[in-house]
Amino acid sequence: MRTFFPSEACKETHLNAVNPQSWLQVERGKLSKFSAQSPSSIESLIKVSEPQILPFFKPVNYVEVLAQIHEELESCHPSERADLYSLQFQVFKGLGEVKLMRRSLYSGWLKASTVHEKIVFGAWLKYEKQGEEVISDLLSSCGKCTREYVALDITSELPADVSSSSPVDTMMNLNHVSRNVCFHIGNEKVVCDRQKIAGLSAPFHAMLNGCFAESLFEDIDLSQNCISPLGMRMISDFSLTGSLNEIPPNLLLEVLVFANKFCCERLKDACDRKLASLVSSSQDAVELMEYALEENSPVLAASCLQVFLHELPDSLHDNQVVELLSNVNREHRPIMVGRASFSLYCLLSEVSMNLDPTSDKATTFLEQLVDSAETSWQKLIAYHQLGCVRLLRKEYGEAERLFKAAVNAGHVYSVVGLARLGHIKGQDLWSYEKLSSIISSYSQLGWMYQERSLYCEGDKRWEDLEKATDLDPTLTYPYMYRAASLMRKQNVVGALAELNRILGFKLALECLELRFCFYLALEDYKSAICDVQAILTLSPNYRLFEGRVPASQLRTLVREHVTNWTTADCWLQLYDRWSSVDDIGSLSVIYQMLESDAAKGVLYFRQSLLLLRLNCPEAAMRSLQLARQHASSQHERLVYEGWILYDTGNCDDGLRKAEESICVKRSFEAFFLKAYALADSSQDPSCSSTVVSLLEDALKCPSDRLRKGQALNNLGSVYVDCGKLDLAADCYINALKIRHTRAHQGLARVHFLRNDKTAAYEEMTRLIEKARNSASAYEKRSEYCERELTKADLEMVTRLDPLRVYPYRYRAAVLMDNHKEKEAIAELSRAIAFKADLHLLHLRAAFHEHVGDVLGALQDCRAALSVDPNHQEMLELHSRVNSQEP
Numbered sequence: 001m002r003t004f005f006p007s008e009a010c011k012e013t014h015l016n017a018v019n020p021q022s023w024l025q026v027e028r029g030k031l032s033k034f035s036a037q038s039p040s041s042i043e044s045l046i047k048v049s050e051p052q053i054l055p056f057f058k059p060v061n062y063v064e065v066l067a068q069i070h071e072e073l074e075s076c077h078p079s080e081r082a083d084l085y086s087l088q089f090q091v092f093k094g095l096g097e098v099k100l101m102r103r104s105l106y107s108g109w110l111k112a113s114t115v116h117e118k119i120v121f122g123a124w125l126k127y128e129k130q131g132e133e134v135i136s137d138l139l140s141s142c143g144k145c146t147r148e149y150v151a152l153d154i155t156s157e158l159p160a161d162v163s164s165s166s167p168v169d170t171m172m173n174l175n176h177v178s179r180n181v182c183f184h185i186g187n188e189k190v191v192c193d194r195q196k197i198a199g200l201s202a203p204f205h206a207m208l209n210g211c212f213a214e215s216l217f218e219d220i221d222l223s224q225n226c227i228s229p230l231g232m233r234m235i236s237d238f239s240l241t242g243s244l245n246e247i248p249p250n251l252l253l254e255v256l257v258f259a260n261k262f263c264c265e266r267l268k269d270a271c272d273r274k275l276a277s278l279v280s281s282s283q284d285a286v287e288l289m290e291y292a293l294e295e296n297s298p299v300l301a302a303s304c305l306q307v308f309l310h311e312l313p314d315s316l317h318d319n320q321v322v323e324l325l326s327n328v329n330r331e332h333r334p335i336m337v338g339r340a341s342f343s344l345y346c347l348l349s350e351v352s353m354n355l356d357p358t359s360d361k362a363t364t365f366l367e368q369l370v371d372s373a374e375t376s377w378q379k380l381i382a383y384h385q386l387g388c389v390r391l392l393r394k395e396y397g398e399a400e401r402l403f404k405a406a407v408n409a410g411h412v413y414s415v416v417g418l419a420r421l422g423h424i425k426g427q428d429l430w431s432y433e434k435l436s437s438i439i440s441s442y443s444q445l446g447w448m449y450q451e452r453s454l455y456c457e458g459d460k461r462w463e464d465l466e467k468a469t470d471l472d473p474t475l476t477y478p479y480m481y482r483a484a485s486l487m488r489k490q491n492v493v494g495a496l497a498e499l500n501r502i503l504g505f506k507l508a509l510e511c512l513e514l515r516f517c518f519y520l521a522l523e524d525y526k527s528a529i530c531d532v533q534a535i536l537t538l539s540p541n542y543r544l545f546e547g548r549v550p551a552s553q554l555r556t557l558v559r560e561h562v563t564n565w566t567t568a569d570c571w572l573q574l575y576d577r578w579s580s581v582d583d584i585g586s587l588s589v590i591y592q593m594l595e596s597d598a599a600k601g602v603l604y605f606r607q608s609l610l611l612l613r614l615n616c617p618e619a620a621m622r623s624l625q626l627a628r629q630h631a632s633s634q635h636e637r638l639v640y641e642g643w644i645l646y647d648t649g650n651c652d653d654g655l656r657k658a659e660e661s662i663c664v665k666r667s668f669e670a671f672f673l674k675a676y677a678l679a680d681s682s683q684d685p686s687c688s689s690t691v692v693s694l695l696e697d698a699l700k701c702p703s704d705r706l707r708k709g710q711a712l713n714n715l716g717s718v719y720v721d722c723g724k725l726d727l728a729a730d731c732y733i734n735a736l737k738i739r740h741t742r743a744h745q746g747l748a749r750v751h752f753l754r755n756d757k758t759a760a761y762e763e764m765t766r767l768i769e770k771a772r773n774s775a776s777a778y779e780k781r782s783e784y785c786e787r788e789l790t791k792a793d794l795e796m797v798t799r800l801d802p803l804r805v806y807p808y809r810y811r812a813a814v815l816m817d818n819h820k821e822k823e824a825i826a827e828l829s830r831a832i833a834f835k836a837d838l839h840l841l842h843l844r845a846a847f848h849e850h851v852g853d854v855l856g857a858l859q860d861c862r863a864a865l866s867v868d869p870n871h872q873e874m875l876e877l878h879s880r881v882n883s884q885e886p
Contacts, residue, residue: 046484046487046488046514046517046518046521047484048477048480048481048483048484048514049546050420050454050477051450051451051454051475051476051477053388053391053416053417053420054094054388054413055353055357055384055385055388055389056090056093056094057087057090057091057093057094057377057380057381057384057411058094058411058413058447059091059094059411059412059413060412060413060442060443060445061443062091062094062095062836062863063832063841063859063860063863064859064863065087065091066088066091066836066862066863066866066867067858067859067860067861067862067863067866068862069084069087069088069091069866070862070863070865070866071862072084073085078111078113079113079114079339081108081111081113082108082111082112082113082114082117082121082340082343083342083343083375083378085104085105085107085108085111085121086104086108086342086343086346087377087378088104088107088866089101089104089105089108090346090381092104092836095836096474097836098617098618100836100867101128102125102128102129105121105124105125105128106121106125108121108124108343109121109122109124109125114338114339114340115152115154115157115158115302115338116302116305116337116338116339116340116344117338117339117340117343118152118157119152119302119305119306119309119340120309120337120340120343120344120347121343122152122309123306123309123310123312123347124343124347126310126312127312127313127347127350127351131618131621131622131625132621132648135621135625135644135648138628138641138644138645139645139648139650151306151307151310152306154276154299154302154303154306155273155276155277155299157302158298158299158302160266160269160273178194178218179193179194179195180192180193180194180218181193181194181197181208181217181218181219181220182218182219182220183220183221183222183232184219184220184221184222184223185222185223185227185228185229185232186223186229188229189219190229190232190233190236191236192232192235192236192239193236193239193240194208194209195208195209196236196239196240197235197236197239199239200235200238200239200259200262200264200266200267201262201263201264201265201267202263203262203263204262204264207220225258225261226254226257226258226261227254227255227258228251228254230251231251231254231255231258234247234251234255235255235258235259235264235267238267238270242266243270244270244271244274247274249275249278252271252274252275252278253271253275253288253291255267255271256268256271256272256275256291256295256297257291257295259271260295260296260297268295268297269299271297272292272297272298272299272300273299275288275291275292275297275300275303276297276299276300276302276303277303279300279303279304279307280307281307282307282308282311282315282318282321284304284307285303285304285305285307285308285321286304286318286320286321286324288300288304289301289304289305289324289336290324292304292335292336293328293332293335293336296335297335298335298336298338301335301336301337302336302337302338304336305336305337305344308321308324308325309344309347312347312351313351313354313355316348316351316352316355316361322361322364325348325365326348326361326364326365326367326368327364328368330371333372341368341372342369342372342373342374342378342382344372345365345366345368345369345372346369346381348365348368349362349365349366349369349385352365353385353389357388357389357392358389358392358393362389363386363389363390363393366382366385366386366389367386369381369382369385369386370382370383370386376409376410377409377410379405379406379409380405380406380409380410380411380414381411383402383403383405383406383409383411383414384402384403384406384411384413384414384417386402387399387402387403387406387414387417388417390402391417391420391421396421396424399417399421400417400418400421402417403415403417403418403421404418412438412442413447415434415435415438415451416447416451418431418434419431419434419435419451419454419455422434423454423455428455428456429455431454431455432452432455432456435448435451435452435455436452439452443833444471445471445472445833446467446468446469446470446471446472446473446474446475446833446834447468447472447475448468449464449465449467449468449471450464450465450468450472450475450477450478452464453465453468453478453481461481462482462485465477465478465481465482466478471833471834472833472834473502473802473803473834474506474802474803474834474835476502476506476508476510476511479498479499479501479502479511480498480499480510480511480514482498483495483496483498483499483514483515483518484514486498487518487521492518492522495518496515496518499511499514499515499518500515501799503515503584504773504775504800504801505775505800505801505802505803505804506803507534507538507584507614507615507616509535509538509539509542512531512534512535512538512584513531513535513542513544515531516528516531516532516535516544516554517544519531520558523561525558525561525562526562528558529555529558529559529562529588530584530585530588531584531588532551532554532555532558533555533587533588533591533592534584534587534588534591535551536551536552536555536591537587537588537590537591537607537611537619538611538616538619539551539619540552565592567593567596567598570589570592570593570596571593571704573585573589574586574589574590574593574706575705575706575739577589578706578739579739579740579741579770580741580770580771580772581741581742581770581771581772581773581774582772582773583610583613583614583772583773584614585772586610587607587610587611587614590603590606590607590610591607594607599630599632600626600627600630601627601628601629601630601631601632601636601637601640602627602636604623604624604626604627604630605623605624605627605640605643605669606706607620607623607627608620608621608623608624608627608643611623612647617647620647621644621647621648624640624643624644624647625644627640628640628641628644633665634664635661635662635664635665635667635670636661636667636669638657638658638660638661638664638670639657639658639661639667639669639670639673641657642654642655642656642657642658642661642670642673642677643673645657646673646676646677651677651680651681652681654673654677655674655677655678655681657673658670658671658673658674658677659674661673662674666697666701667701668698668699668701668702668703668707668708668711669698669703669707671694671695671697671698671701672694672695672698672707672710672711672714674694675691675694675695675698675714676714678690678691678694679691679714679718688718688721688722691718692715692718692719692722695711695714695715695718696715698711699711699712699715705738705739705740706740708735708738709735709738709739709740709743710740712731712732712734712735712738712740712743713731713732713735713740713742713743713746715731716728716729716731716732716735716743716746716747716750717746719731720746720749720750720753725750725753725754728746728750729747729750731743731746732744732746732747732750733747741767741770741771742767744763744764744766744767744770744777745763745764745767745776745777745780747763748760748761748763748764748767748780748781748784751763752783752784757784757785760784761781761784761785764777764780764781764784765781767781768781774800775796775797775800775801775804776801776804778793778794778796778797778800779793779794779797779804779806779807781793782794782797782807782810787814790810791811791814794806794807794810794811795807802831803835805831805835805837805839805840808827808828808830808831808840809828809839809840809843811827812824812825812827812828812843812844812847813843815827816847816850821847821850821851824847825844825847825848825851828840828843828844828847829844832844836863836867837867838864838867838868838871838874841860841861841863841864841867842860842864842871842873842874842877844856844860845857845858845860845861845864845874845877845881846877848860849877849880849881849884854881854884854885855885857877857881858878858881858882858885861874861877861878861881861882862878865878
């Protein structure tokens with residue numbers, strides 16, 4: 001979920017637990033030193049809350065679950081696919097894999113077998129990609145508007161299933177009767193064609209042609225059947241023409257109710273579709289949904305539902321909408337959403353929990369989720385999510401029942417909820433033993449040790465948290481706990497090292513916040529302002545101290561303690577940080593520069609480049625959108641639009657934008673964009689000369705050294721690919737002269753290709769010495785040394801950035817070469833446990849095949865194909881292994 005899902009400890013902290021303003025006196029130099037602060041003040045400032053209980057599906061062996069899903073997708077009936085993609089989405093959500101989550105939703109939308117599934121999955125995708133809505137105009141202008149954003153024509157998607165033939169002529173009255181029949185409604189008469197009215201439904205046929213007394217009458221009183229004379233005339237016209245003319249909505253509703261009462265299916269369907277075409281706003285949908293459900297009108301109901309979902313999350317601020325969606329009973333759910341009930345309430349639950357996880361609406365939607373769950377996996381997801389919300393609401397009895405139900409259904413992670421409840425009851429020993437039992441019964445995972453650490457003290461807690469980090473280095477709580485513990489002992493270096501360790505590969509806001517607090521305690525305001533500005537770049541509305549204080553307010557207070565920089569100072573600082581590969585520092589400087597009168601489009605663009613490097617794609621896209629919004633000229637705006645299109649997978653349209661920009665004005669950024677996109681998209685080796693020409697044109701245009709260094713670096717890479725090593729070396733050397741530090745890597749490659757590994761190693765060592773973020777440099781240097789040094793460098797890579805997969809693959813390959821098959825597989829499994837990576841799964845599948853473990857190989861193949869269904873090598877391996885299955 002996007003928003004913080006707080007732990008129970010967070011919710012119980014009182015407002016006066018910390019007063020950050022007391023640490024930030026307006027007058028400089030008035031704060032006492034860290035060593036003199038009272039222990040209670042320091043404790044409140046560096047408090048670390050318990051880790052969150054994540055309301056996600058977290059299977060013990062996600063690879064096994066993904067493999068099962070893929071296997072079922074290959075053989076299931078088409079009507080079952082959407083549910084399987086929904087499950088796949090839940091698995092990737094628990095892993096935090098945003099791109100894979102969205103791809104699962106897209107697959108569910110693409111493979112939807114009903115209009116209701118298409119509505120739900122389309123709305124879900126739209127909600128997940130809220131940040132991209134502001135570029136819908138840009139995508140539309142290129143004919144690329146995402147189809148799932150566009151409202152469906154429900155009437156065409158739901159074909160009529162109504163027989164147009166008249167009822168069978170049984171029990172015909174043989175007495176002569178008039179061709180017409182006159183219906184009396186109050187004081188008015190409506191003359192109708194007897195046989196046409198009889199043809200509307202079996203009840204009318206029986207009444208007018210059967211053995212009922214009315215079959216002999218020419219005048220029949222319909223005054224007590226809730227139809228007006230005008231409504232009856234509309235019905236008469238329909239019986240003659242088979243269509244409804246322009247009719248006011250209130251009259252349509254009247255005719256619909258009458259048609260439903262007398263089983264006039266064709267008339268009812270016509271009313272249903274006519275009303276559905278009139279739904280254009282949330283208020284229309286609110287007014288009509290109740291009629292749709294009561295009168296069993298699926299087209300109208302689907303149209304109303306689409307409006308509600310298309311306007312998420314705003315529609316959930318309307319109490320009428322919430323009441324309609326949360327109070328639908330089992331009888332009415334199929335009318336409103338067909339077979340997609342569970343997916344619908346998964347979506348509504350997610351949106352409502354993101355808005356407020358303790359709200360009544362979140363609870364009622366989750367209750368509907370539980371009620372609509374049919375399969376075991378649906379039940380365990382629903383039980384666990386509702387259990388999390390009940391726990392937050394302090395409804396402990398219900399929470400315990402739900403967590404137990406989830407555990408019994410197979411969701412081992414729900415034991416975390418039971419352990420927290422044991423702690424609330426004062427039964428820490430029970431919680432500890434419960435987690436110990438899980439650890440001894442299942443494959444060990446980081447969250448198991450993290451949770452158990454909460455129920456012990458001293459060395460035991462420290463050991464459990466070290467084990468948690470070893471098993472899953474992406475968990476933030478262990479680093480934060482260790483950092484806070486060291487800070488309390490005034491081990492400042494150790495405390496900061498713990499946080500720097502995780503911030504080196506995962507830009508976690510809560511870790512940045514804690515480091516900010518440390519810097520406040522140390523009165524290191526320059527570092528504090530750097531971190532709070534990085535926080536605001538990532539999340540402009542972020543609130544610190546458990547959500548009570550806006551980060552922007554704290555920044556204002558901290559700024560009183562730092563010297564203001566001029567624009568020139570800012571540029572110098574940016575060069576220093578950029579050249580030392582200090583991405584967080586660079587973000588902070590750019591944030592500060594954006595307050596000045598400098599050209600904001602250029603700065604937001606630089607910000608987006610840094611955020612992409614820091615693996616923050618959503619924040620990067622937001623910055624690109626702001627760059628487009630603040631562009632100072634048409635040609636500049638076209639460049640930013642080109643990058644937006646390129647980053648959203650529309651490379652050809654990005655190229656076209658670059659060409660349009662060049663036609664308006666020849667600029668560095670336009671040529672650079674065109675060269676970059678062309679080099680990345682073209683498989684034709686002959687395009688290298690075009691890329692070189694474009695980069696040379698870019699370098700002739702005015703720009704600053706930061707971007708020229710990047711262009712020189714890219715030009716060097718193209719020359720290397722073409723075998724022009726002297727020209728490449730010149731490019732890299734010129735880039736280094738203007739402090740483009742990353743050019744050391746390119747120059748090292750040139751040395752290596754000249755068969756000078758020693759010079760290559762030394763060049764990478766220079767990069768490591770300069771770069772604040774050096775994991776990639778160590779990884780590259782490992783290619784230029786002997787095996788023992790390679791091993792040491794790759795161990796360093798894993799310490800600095802455990803998410804980089806190459807070191808695991810290398811170590812595993814070495815182990816396989818030495819015939820240590822079990823150790824090799826274990827090395828890959830170590831990383832696969834916390835990272836769903838295609839290459840790791842592919843290699844492990846190959847290892848399983850090599851040792852004759854066909855089932856293990858098949859499982860990894862299928863899980864890998866869930867990660868990338870179109871990976872050619874994986875498809876070939878899967879086909880080969882599948883043929884060996886016993």
